[in-house]
Amino acid sequence: MVEIRKPIKVNEAISRVFEFSIAGEVEHVPIEQSYGRFLGEDLIADHPVPPFDRSPYDGFAVRSVDTVGGSRTNPIYLQVVGEIGAGSVFSNTVQENEAVRIMTGAQIPEGCDAVVMLEVVKEVWMDNKPHIELKREVRENDNISFAGEDTKKGAILTKKGTYINPGVAAVLATFGYKQVPVSRKPKVGIIATGSELLELDEALQPGKIRNSNAYMIYSQVMRAGGEPIYYGQFSDDLDTCFQQVQEAFRKVDILITTGGVSVGDYDFLPAIYERLSANVLFNKIAMRPGSVTTVAEKNGKLLFGLSGNPSACYVGFELFTRPIIRTYLHAFHPFLKKEKAILGSDFKKANPFDRFVRGHLSFQEGKLVATPVGLDKSNVVSSLAEANILILLPGGTRGYEQGMEVAVILLEDQEGTTLDNFVQTEINSRRSQRHG
Ligand SMILES: Nc1nc2c(c(=O)[nH]1)N[C@H]1C(S)=C(S)[C@@H](COP(=O)(O)OP(=O)(O)OC[C@H]3O[C@@H](n4cnc5c(N)ncnc54)[C@H](O)[C@@H]3O)O[C@H]1N2
Numbered sequence: 133m134v135e136i137r138k139p140i141k142v143n144e145a146i147s148r149v150f151e152f153s154i155a156g157e158v159e160h161v162p163i164e165q166s167y168g169r170f171l172g173e174d175l176i177a178d179h180p181v182p183p184f185d186r187s188p189y190d191g192f193a194v195r196s197v198d199t200v201g202g203s204r205t206n207p208i209y210l211q212v213v214g215e216i217g218a219g220s221v222f223s224n225t226v227q228e229n230e231a232v233r234i235m236t237g238a239q240i241p242e243g244c245d246a247v248v249m250l251e252v253v254k255e256v257w258m259d260n261k262p263h264i265e266l267k268r269e270v271r272e273n274d275n276i277s278f279a280g281e282d283t284k285k286g287a288i289l290t291k292k293g294t295y296i297n298p299g300v301a302a303v304l305a306t307f308g309y310k311q312v313p314v315s316r317k318p319k320v321g322i323i324a325t326g327s328e329l330l331e332l333d334e335a336l337q338p339g340k341i342r343n344s345n346a347y348m349i350y351s352q353v354m355r356a357g358g359e360p361i362y363y364g365q366f367s368d369d370l371d372t373c374f375q376q377v378q379e380a381f382r383k384v385d386i387l388i389t390t391g392g393v394s395v396g397d398y399d400f401l402p403a404i405y406e407r408l409s410a411n412v413l414f415n416k417i418a419m420r421p422g423s424v425t426t427v428a429e430k431n432g433k434l435l436f437g438l439s440g441n442p443s444a445c446y447v448g449f450e451l452f453t454r455p456i457i458r459t460y461l462h463a464f465h466p467f468l469k470k471e472k473a474i475l476g477s478d479f480k481k482a483n484p485f486d487r488f489v490r491g492h493l494s495f496q497e498g499k500l501v502a503t504p505v506g507l508d509k510s511n512v513v514s515s516l517a518e519a520n521i522l523i524l525l526p527g528g529t530r531g532y533e534q535g536m537e538v539a540v541i542l543l544e545d546q547e548g549t550t551l552d553n554f555v556q557t558e559i560n561s562r563r564s565q566r567h568g
C-alpha cells in the first residue's frame with residue numbers, strides 16, 4: 133500500500149526548517165572579492181571622515197577676519213604665501229592679510245577659517261609679490277568641508293550581515309579594509325537523481341531528458357550567497373544514491389537532492405533518509421508546486437529533498453533553502469521580500485493548496501502589477517526563465533481575478549525580510565481574499 137502523506141501548512145514547514153538554521157563563521161577575503169558577500173563584523177569608524185578639515189573647491193584659504201569691510205568699493209588685498217594641492221600640507225601658520233592658494237581636497241592651512249573660489253578673486257601683483265583682490269567679506273567656515281562631517285569617529289557604519297554592494301565597498305576602502313571580514317559561504321552540495329537524466333552534451337534519446345535542475349539549483353545557491361558543489365547525477369538505484377548522499381552529506385554544510393522524493397517505485401529518498409537515520413521534518417506541504425518537498429535533519433545538518441519537477445524544485449529552494457543559506461551568512465533579512473501587487477490577469481484554477489505562481493512584476497502607471505507567466509504546471513521549465521516573482525495565491529475554493537490584490541515574493545531582491553514578516557504577509561493576503 134502506498135504511503136498516504138499528511139500535508140502541513142507552508143508556514144508550519146518554514147518554521148520547522150528554520151529551527152535548524154545556524155549562522156556560519158567569518159573569514160577574510162581581499163576587498164576585490166567582497167562584492168555580493170555578507171559583512172562578517174560591525175564596521176566601526178576608527179577615524180573621522182574626512183580625517184581633516186579640507187577645501188571643497190579650488191581657491192584660496194583665507195582668515196575671515198582679514199576680509200571684514202571688503203566690498204566693491206573697498207577691495208581687500210591678501211598676499212598669497214603658498215600653494216597646496218590635494219595631498220600636500222601647508223607647513224606654516226597663515227598670518228594677518230595672508231592667503232594660501234589651495235586645491236579641492238587639500239587640508240585647510242593652520243590659521244585659515246574659510247575658502248574663496250578661484251572665480252571670485254582677481255590675482256594681482258603688488259610690491260613684486262602675488263596677491264589676491266577680494267571685493268566681498270568672507271564669513272568664518274565658508275566653504276570648508278569639516279573633519280567628521282561625513283562620518284564621526286566611533287560611528288557604526290555598516291552592520292554585520294550587510295550585503296556588500298559597491299557603496300559598502302567604498303566605505304570598506306575608506307577605512308582601510310584591504311582584507312574584508314565576511315561570512316563564510318555555506319558549502320551546499322547538489323545531487324540530481326533519475327535514470328532518465330542525460331548529461332547536457334548528450335543528444336536526446338527516447339524517454340530521456342536533460343538534467344536542468346542541477347544547474348538551476350547551482351545558480352539558485354549562488355544567488356542566495358552559498359557555495360554550490362555539484363556531485364553529479366545518478367540513476368535511480370538505491371545503493372548508489374545512498375552512497376552518494378551519505379558521502380556528500382559528510383562534506384557539506386547543506387545537502388540538496390532533486391527528484392526521487394515522492395511515492396513512486398524509484399523514489400528512493402525516503403529510504404535513504406531511513407538508512408541515514410535522519411529525522412524527516414515533513415514530506416508533504418499544502419502548496420503547489422512543491423508539495424512533495426521533503427526536509428530531513430541529522431545532527432542539526434539539513435538535507436533538502438527537492439522535487440524532480442523543475443518548477444516545484446525551484447519554489448522549494450526559494451521558500452526553504454534560501455533562508456537557511458542567508459541565515460548562515462548572518463543576513464538579518466534571510467527571507468525573500470514580499471510585496472503587495474495587483475494581479476495582471478485572471479487565474480481561475482482553484483486549489484485547496486496555496487499556490488506559488490511564477491510571475492512577472494512590472495510597473496504600470498505607478499502600480500505594481502503581477503502577471504502569471506507561462507504554463508502553470510510543476511513540470512514546466514520555460515516559465516522559470518521569465519519569472520521574477522512568485523505570486524502567492526492562498527488555497528481555497530475560488531480562483532482569482534485580474535485586479536485583485538495579491539502578495540508577491542520578489543526573487544531578485546537583495547533586501548529580504550524576516551521570518552515574522554514573511555509569514556505575516558501570507559496571513560494578510562488570506563484575509564483580503566476571504567473578505568474581498
Ligand atoms: N502517486 C503520486 N504520484 C505523484 C505525487 C503524489 O503525491 N502521488 N506527487 C506528484 C508531484 S506533486 C510531484 S512534484 C512529483 C515529484 O516527483 P519526485 O520529486 O519524486 O521526482 P521524480 O519522480 O524523480 O521526477 C519528477 C519529474 O521531474 C523530472 N526530473 C527529475 N529530475 C530532473 C532534473 N534534474 N532535471 C529536469 N527534470 C527532472 C522527471 O523526469 C519527472 O518528470 O511526483 C508526482 N507524482
Ligand code: MOO
Binds near residue numbers: 419423439511
Ligand atoms: O510537488 Mo508537486 O510540484 O506539487 O506538482
Ligand SMILES: [Mg+2]
Binds near residue numbers: 394
Ligand atoms: Mg517520483
